[in-house]
């Protein structure tokens with residue numbers, strides 16, 4: 001037990017305090033963050049819990065959401081330094097002692113909310129460990145520790161899995177809160193789903209199903225896993241292609257080259273970006289990096305060509321995507337207001353004018 005610290009964070013009493021199982025030194029590193037703890041963001045509860053055969057409790061939208069909209073913002077019941085702490089340390093009796101101690105520190109309501117969460121691990125480990133392994137959502141690294149950490153939440157941990165999820169989780173470190181935002185537009189009455197996949201979201205169906213069965217004990221029947229024959233193969237190919245695109249460059253070299261080469265096809269950049277964005281839309285697999293980079297590059301290309309309406313539309317979409325992934329619009333709404341003010345505005349049209357003038361002089 002000496003290497004772990006049982007801590008309640010953040011140190012204010014008006015909102016839920018989160019019980020944490022952290023390594024020594026992490027509490028101090030978190031408390032030293034400028035601005036910690038930031039206030040909670042309150043959201044209207046626009047979802048409800050319903051029980052569905054073979055899936056247990058599920059979250060359903062009770063309002064329409066657009067990409068980037070905040071659906072849940074909550075402080076977790078419990079945060080720990082490993083997403084699956086106990087499956088990695090089977091038979092470590094002190095780990096369970098620490099959890100039981102933490103649970104005893106929770107208020108009665110939070111403790112009850114913890115114990116009613118689903119346990120997909122049955123009797124093969126203590127119940128507390130099973131609940132954490134079933135419900136912890138990966139929140140990435142925390143100050144003072146580079147490994148993945150996990151948060152068990154009262155609401156967000158009720159979200160079921162889909163390989164074509166319509167929401168994404170984001171950890172707000174300063175507010176110490178879990179944010180769930182819409183990844184795609186969601187209609188009232190639709191189930192809210194997130195991806196549990198950690199190893200490889202782009203993996204073929206069989207690999208995804210194996211991971212989900214091993215970790216969460218269910219057989220995935222999401223829209224993507226339900227595709228058969230040629231449609232199933234096409235889905236696997238799309239995922240692998242999107243994954244490979246992740247390895248391509250994120251800088252604007254290609255865009256700059258196109259801007260400066262008047263002989264390059266006019267739609268070279270926009271066509272490539274739209275092709276990738278359309279593939280992600282078809283597959284409903286939004287690889288974060290590929291998605292963000294392509295949507296922003298598309299807008300920059302329209303700006304370079306002085307295509308006002310297209311630039312505005314693509315900037316609005318980039319703002320939504322940025323919001324879903326980062327929690328804010330990343331400055332793209334300002335671009336949507338006045339694309340003419342961006343540094344890319346007219347760069348390509350100017351280059352083409354110059355090339356035409358040079359040609360005329362030559363003639």
Ligand SMILES: C[S@@+](CC[C@H](N)C(=O)[O-])C[C@H]1O[C@@H](n2cnc3c(N)ncnc32)[C@H](O)[C@@H]1O
Pocket residue numbers: 054055056057058117118120134135157158159160161162216217218219220221222
């Ligand atoms: C984090 S819990 C999600 C909420 C859970 N349905 C409940 O009743 O509390 C994870 C468990 O939900 C179930 N589950 C999640 N996604 C599922 C899906 N797509 N199909 C079937 N069961 C699913 C599995 O039993 C899994 O172990």
